[in-house]
Amino acid sequence: MEVAQRSGLVVTQGLPVYEEMDGHHEPAPLYLTPETVPGVPFRIAVVDAAQLVGSPHADLHVHAEHDEIYLVATAGCHFTVETDRDALVLDAPASILIPAGTPHRLVVHSVTTDTCPFLGILLDPLPAP
Numbered sequence: 001m002e003v004a005q006r007s008g009l010v011v012t013q014g015l016p017v018y019e020e021m022d023g024h025h026e027p028a029p030l031y032l033t034p035e036t037v038p039g040v041p042f043r044i045a046v047v048d049a050a051q052l053v054g055s056p057h058a059d060l061h062v063h064a065e066h067d068e069i070y071l072v073a074t075a076g077c078h079f080t081v082e083t084d085r086d087a088l089v090l091d092a093p094a095s096i097l098i099p100a101g102t103p104h105r106l107v108v109h110s111v112t113t114d115t116c117p118f119l120g121i122l123l124d125p126l127p128a129p
Helices: none
Strands: 002-006 009-013 017-019 028-032 042-048 067-072 077-083 087-091 094-098 104-111 117-123
Touching: 067 077, 077 094, 087 094
Parallel strands: none
Antiparallel strands: 002 009, 017 028, 028 042, 042 117, 067 094, 067 117, 077 087, 077 104
């Protein structure tokens, strides 16, 4: 990965960077982190939901200190967000806020497009007042 500044812009190439996350079957492909864009207070992982049909990308897992947002802007993705208390069956476009400490996972049932970017956005905790 290479981060450079030019003309007042910050440009990061050599993405994604991969990070192990509890419960995930493979390292998460991250495109935005505090390291790839210095100082951003979140991480964004992007997976192709079309590659996940019928096979959960993770076990039920928890991000203890981070709220997470699932964002699927591409229509045609039919998926479930499972928690330890419920299973929400949804159709994209959709966004889902998963509060810190909530056990969760994603299960993709079908996708009607060749590719379907699915974003997992981990928000850094807010500083104490």
